[in-house]
Amino acid sequence: xxxxxxxxxxxxxxxxxxxxxxxxxxxxxxxxxxxxxxxxxxxxxxxxxxxxxxxxxxxxxxxxxxxxxxxxxxxxxxxxxxxxxxxxxxxxxxxxxxxxxxxxxxxxxxxxxxxxxxxxxxxxxxxxxxxxxxxxxxxxxxxxxxxxxxxxxxxxxxxxxxxxxxxxxxxxxxxxxxxxxxxxxxxxxxxxxxxxxxxxxxxxxxxxxxxxxxxxxxxxxxxxxxxxxxxxxxxxxxxxxxxxxxxxxxxxxxxxxxxxxxxxxxxxxxxxxxxxxxxxxxxxxxxxxxxxxxxxxxxxxxxxxxxxxxxxxxxxxxxxxxxxxx
Numbered sequence: 001x002x003x004x005x006x007x008x009x010x011x012x013x014x015x016x017x018x019x020x021x022x023x024x025x026x027x028x029x030x031x032x033x034x035x036x037x038x039x040x041x042x043x044x045x046x047x048x049x050x051x052x053x054x055x056x057x058x059x060x061x062x063x064x065x066x067x068x069x070x071x072x073x074x075x076x077x078x079x080x081x082x083x084x085x086x087x088x089x090x091x092x093x094x095x096x097x098x099x100x101x102x103x104x105x106x107x108x109x110x111x112x113x114x115x116x117x118x119x120x121x122x123x124x125x126x127x128x129x130x131x132x133x134x135x136x137x138x139x140x141x142x143x144x145x146x147x148x149x150x151x152x153x154x155x156x157x158x159x160x161x162x163x164x165x166x167x168x169x170x171x172x173x174x175x176x177x178x179x180x181x182x183x184x185x186x187x188x189x190x191x192x193x194x195x196x197x198x199x200x201x202x203x204x205x206x207x208x209x210x211x212x213x214x215x216x217x218x219x220x221x222x223x224x225x226x227x228x229x230x231x232x233x234x235x236x237x238x239x240x241x242x243x244x245x246x247x248x249x250x251x252x253x254x255x256x257x258x259x260x261x262x263x264x265x266x267x268x269x270x271x272x273x274x275x276x277x278x279x280x281x282x283x284x285x286x287x288x289x290x291x292x293x294x295x296x297x298x299x300x301x302x303x304x305x306x307x308x309x310x311x312x313x314x315x316x317x318x319x320x321x322x323x324x325x326x
Contacts, residue, residue: 014224103165123165268285
């Protein structure tokens with residue numbers, strides 16, 4: 001089985017961090033978002049992966065080659081963002097008519113993936129939400145999907161499509177996507193995957209809902225920190241020891257990090273080559289080669305190579321920045 005992962009988003013809500021790296025490579029709980037997604041797929045026997053790249057696509061290729069050298073990857077470039085349906089349609093030369101698992105590259109989903117794959121049906125990942133108007137929505141009857149609609153003003157249900165799809169007949173999906181592109185069928189100005197799935201339904205494809213356990217958005221600083229908390233709680237990492245330092249789990253601290261005379265945690269990720277000295281850091285992500293000194297940080301994102309010196313702060317600092325507060 002193959003997996004298709006669109007990672008072409010610019011990530012404007014995560015700036016300044018996405019000025020220097022693509023959104024899919026923003027770190028959370030010790031590794032890039034994309035790394036968490038791929039690690040979920042490998043136990044399923046995924047041997048081929050198709051990535052739809054865009055902004056800083058070369059960085060994605062470099063990461064995949066380094067982190068997953070044995071995984072066969074096909075890359076397609078989405079020059080102009082025209083919607084998720086368009087992104088998936090671009091992969092048509094990388095796939096055949098067999099099954100494909102589609103999962104978005106900026107959201108970490110917790111679900112029974114082995115159960116999903118073993119089910120044998122085309123399945124749409126869903127989760128009940130309070131306000132489904134912001135999402136694609138499914139209507140269920142008799143345990144099967146009856147209709148799908150993208151961001152409806154009057155939702156037919158509260159079951160939002162979460163960006164996880166198991167397509168048994170990829171050829172039919174590509175034919176349906178070709179139809180919406182050729183007929184210029186757009187919703188909210190874009191070619192939507194939901195509209196192609198509706199055509200598949202009309203052509204007799206049976207689709208089942210697949211309710212996911214968790215749906216963790218990584219597209220905004222606040223939700224990124226929420227996802228960091230969730231993943232750290234699940235990780236079961238040990239508690240490292242550092243001189244004169246108290247570490248409060250859960251944390252993810254790279255072995256190459258230098259921590260001195262500090263209190264670190266809970267819910268802190270500190271990447272390779274970073275240092276924290278004479279500081280208190282909680283509920284924060286400190287990226288590689290960053291340096292924090294004489295600071296009290298909470299709910300903060302510290303970019304790669306940034307230097308932070310000062311007092312109590314809630315910071316969102318991009319790469320190679322310097323904050324020095326006397």
